[in-house]
Each structure stands twice: as structure tokens, then as C-alpha cells.
Amino acid sequence: MARRGKKKGRPVSGWLILDKPVGMGSTDAVAKIKWLFQAEKAGHAGTLDPLASGMLPIALGEATKTVPYVMDGAKVYRFTVAWGEERSTDDLEGPVTKTSDKRPSDAEIRALLPKYTGVIMQTPPQFSAIKIGGERAYDLAREGESVDIPAREIEIGRLDLIETTADGRSVFETECGKGTYVRSLARDMGRDLDCFGHIAELRRVEVEPFTAEDFVTLEELEAAAPPKPDPDQPALALGNWNDRFDAIDAYLVDTGAALECLPQIAITDDAAAKIRLGNPVIIRGRDAPVEAEEACATARGKLVAIGAVEAGMFKPKRVFAG
CATH class of the missing domain: 2.30.130.10 (PUA domain)
Structure with a gap:
């Protein structure tokens, strides 16, 4: 019988509420945090696209057992919609597929918002992690296939128009439940307003029960992390090694915080x-x-x-x- 390998890393537990930068994928962010904390185990509660920034709750150790409770929590997003173009990915990454010279007024936008509040049906983007016939929709889309993704029920607690920028873009804030695609909101509002639209900026600012006060940046974590041991030098005693993580461990939120519900x-x-x-x-x-x-x-x-x-x-x- 094969022997189990010894677990690598520290048995550290808790939640790290990362302010994920634009350009970093969620999986890469988890790997980075796991390495900085030298943790045995890590996972995240809800994917955040590379083009999006903001709150990515990352669970270490025992906190991974509470991930489903955070994933079920309400999320708050601040996002900017650029009107006049629909794109294949419903954000800046994909090519333009439809265009319009029309631009909506604030009054037209506000009149539309009640349609997108409450329990509604939403069709996820073609470029999404939804599985169709056992394959991810984004893999099929990259191969040039147009897939039929069924609409599903989601819940949006609120959707507010915050401001209109000098270049005519609209900034919104929404509080929504699990499974909501903000990119689909931009796409669908653009179609209803007969002007098309896509996400130009997206930031997640809250994931219940965590708030912006819990945010930690990669720069803060890198500054607090201890230098990694030199493989050519004698290994430090485990107790002494763990003591060197006091500064970075101070950024962790207690595991039980995820279960306030x-x-x-x-x-x-x-x-x-x-x-x-x-x-x-x-x-x-x-x-x-x-x-x-x-x-x-x-x-x-x-x-x-x-x-x-x-x-x-x-x-x-x-x-x-x-």
C-alpha cells in the first residue's frame, strides 16, 4: 500500500480578504497567498475574472471547510458600462460584435433598473465557466462554437446608477446573490436600451460577511511575509519558523467569521x-x-x-x- 506523503506547509487557518489586482486570475491569487503564508491548504470563495479587481476571500487550512457559506453570501459590485458596443466576452477582452451610435440618457437607464431588481432570469455569458455537455462554455467559445446556455434564476437586491462619466459611460453598484454575472447585466441592459454595452471596469467591494475594512493588498502581505529559508542553511526549528509569520498572520480573519449567518x-x-x-x-x-x-x-x-x-x-x- 502506498504511503501518504507528509503535508507540506504550515497548519495555519483563517480567512484572508485579498484586494485582488486587475490582471491576476483567482487561481494564481490563491497560489500566491498559499506561498506567502506557507499554508498547507488554500481555496477561494467565488471566482473573480482577471479583468476584475477587488474582494477575493481566500480560505486557509480549516477555513476551507466554511467556503460554501461565503459563496452563498451576497456580493456587492461597482462596475462601469461602456455603451455603443457589444463584445463577445461582454467585457474589454473580446472583439466587438455589435455597434450603435445611440447613447442612453440617465432617465432611460433609471427607468430600466426595476426590471433588473428582485428575482430575475439571466443567461450567463458565452465566455463563462458554466458546463455545457461536460465542457466549460469558455472552452467551447474559444473554439468558435456558439453554445446555447439556458437562462437561470438569480436575485438582485439592488441596482443603482451612481454616476455618468465625462465620456458618457455609466457607473453602477449592485448587490446580488450567488450565480449573478455582472457582464450579463451590462449586455442585457445595452440590448434593452437599444444601444449595446459591455463592462469596462468591474470591482467587487463586498462578499458577505466581509467588508472593505477587511481588505489586504498583495503589497502589504509581501512586506509582512518572512524571508523564505535558505535551502543551503540548516532548517529552523518549527516553533521558531512559525514565530516569524506573526506579522503576516495578523492579517487573517478568524475562521468562524464566515459562519455569522x-x-x-x-x-x-x-x-x-x-x-x-x-x-x-x-x-x-x-x-x-x-x-x-x-x-x-x-x-x-x-x-x-x-x-x-x-x-x-x-x-x-x-x-x-x-
Whole structure:
């Protein structure tokens, strides 16, 4: 039987709320953060296109278990639409496919916005990660195929016209749910306004529960990261090596922050020990829920487990290291 290889990296856990720069892909950003923190494990909560900037929540270690809760959270985008051209990618990257000399007035735009608020049907862009017959739509589009992508239900909490720039572009801000394509919003509004349009700038400014106050730049992280060990020199003791990460680790948000949407149950250290072994425990307290499909248990403010509450008993589903 093949032996499992030893995990590489530090067992560091938490959320890093990266202010991703334009030009960097989400996968590249995760790899960069994993390297800077020398982390065993890393993943992100929601892809951000290379041409987009802004919030890319990256989970390290145990925080990767909470990624689905962040992906389901509401997002806020600030974006600029350039009118008069529709492009194959619905952003600046693709060639122009349709043009118009018409430019919409602010009044026309504001009159259209209610159509794009609430629960609506939206067709994702041809260049998207949607799978069609087992293949990514963007792979088929790059091969010159026009694919039929079915419309799907999304929810937009708000869509506001913020300003009109000197060159006639429109700046919007939207709060939307999982699965929304802002590029499709620009495309569809352009068609409805009979002038065509595409995304000229896109920035994600919030991913619930994180806000702009949590932002960290690559420059800040690179300045805080310790120099990597010289392979020709004797290895540092693990404890001393971890101490050198104090400055960069200070940028991490606690893993439990991703679960603010769930009922919080405070438990004792003894109960935490039982839960970490996979055992259910009776929960007590005036505010303790009797029933809950999902809740998180914490001990001394630290996340212990996600589980269900049935008849006053917490049953762990996903346990976190102490």
C-alpha cells in the first residue's frame, strides 16, 4: 500500500480578504497567498475574472471547510458600462460584435433598473465557466462554437446608477446573490436600451460577511511575509519558523467569521472535546435553540463544529481542529 506523503506547509487557518489586482486570475491569487503564508491548504470563495479587481476571500487550512457559506453570501459590485458596443466576452477582452451610435440618457437607464431588481432570469455569458455537455462554455467559445446556455434564476437586491462619466459611460453598484454575472447585466441592459454595452471596469467591494475594512493588498502581505529559508542553511526549528509569520498572520480573519449567518451555541471545554470526537452533546442555556438545521458550536470564542440541533442535542457534521 502506498504511503501518504507528509503535508507540506504550515497548519495555519483563517480567512484572508485579498484586494485582488486587475490582471491576476483567482487561481494564481490563491497560489500566491498559499506561498506567502506557507499554508498547507488554500481555496477561494467565488471566482473573480482577471479583468476584475477587488474582494477575493481566500480560505486557509480549516477555513476551507466554511467556503460554501461565503459563496452563498451576497456580493456587492461597482462596475462601469461602456455603451455603443457589444463584445463577445461582454467585457474589454473580446472583439466587438455589435455597434450603435445611440447613447442612453440617465432617465432611460433609471427607468430600466426595476426590471433588473428582485428575482430575475439571466443567461450567463458565452465566455463563462458554466458546463455545457461536460465542457466549460469558455472552452467551447474559444473554439468558435456558439453554445446555447439556458437562462437561470438569480436575485438582485439592488441596482443603482451612481454616476455618468465625462465620456458618457455609466457607473453602477449592485448587490446580488450567488450565480449573478455582472457582464450579463451590462449586455442585457445595452440590448434593452437599444444601444449595446459591455463592462469596462468591474470591482467587487463586498462578499458577505466581509467588508472593505477587511481588505489586504498583495503589497502589504509581501512586506509582512518572512524571508523564505535558505535551502543551503540548516532548517529552523518549527516553533521558531512559525514565530516569524506573526506579522503576516495578523492579517487573517478568524475562521468562524464566515459562519455569522448561523445560530451560535456556546459550549464548555468538556462538550467541545466530545464533539471533536464526533459525539453529540446536550446543549443548555436560556437562548439555546431546540431545533436548527444548521448551527455552529464555539468554546471560548473558538469554532468547534458545524452541526444540527435536534430535540435540544447538538449533532456535529463538520468538526474543526482546536
